Amino acid sequence: MTGANRGWRTLEIPIRPGTGNPTHCPWGHELAVGGVRQSWSQDYRAPEWLCEACYALPGRTGVWAVIDPAVENQVPPNNVDEYALRLVVVPPTTPVGIGTVRLCLGRAVFGEIRMSLCATDRRAVLVHLHIDEEHRRRGAGRVLVAAAEARGRDFDWTMVPIARDPVSIAFWARLGTICSLSASPRPCSHQIAAGVIPACD
């Protein structure tokens, strides 16, 4: 399903979710101390930043782009853009069914996150996160998790048990500090009835 079907399209510049001026670079430097330069990513059509502290070190560019994960910044599938990194939403076919957000650059899909949202109970279940192997460790997962969270602000979020492979464990262990997802799913009655995840007995 996912797969960058154009090999030359990569997440060459790492990304992070956010808006406004960042306080730290993705590598941990405080920008008020080390210095920062803002520019614009022509590849992604998004704000791009350069950490002066990283840049001064050998073998680093210190460059990253910031993707706004807000719902207003998520577009329907017919709005993909060949020249912009976009969060593309495929809504569920039923109210509490599973919806998908994909990270796309034109027809290249780098990864996707799937979730069920119940507006009545304000319950959200994160069902699946997948980043294509060659696009991992560039921030795509963080951006997709932030995009999913933006769709269920103030919802009670839980997730299905994470895959027990080292990459998944490492990802969620890193992200665990910045998102408040619990490690076992707590679907509401509507989500159980919709078969979003199997009922726990």
Ligand SMILES: [Zn+2]
């Ligand atoms: Zn830095």
Ligand SMILES: [Zn+2]
């Ligand atoms: Zn419900």
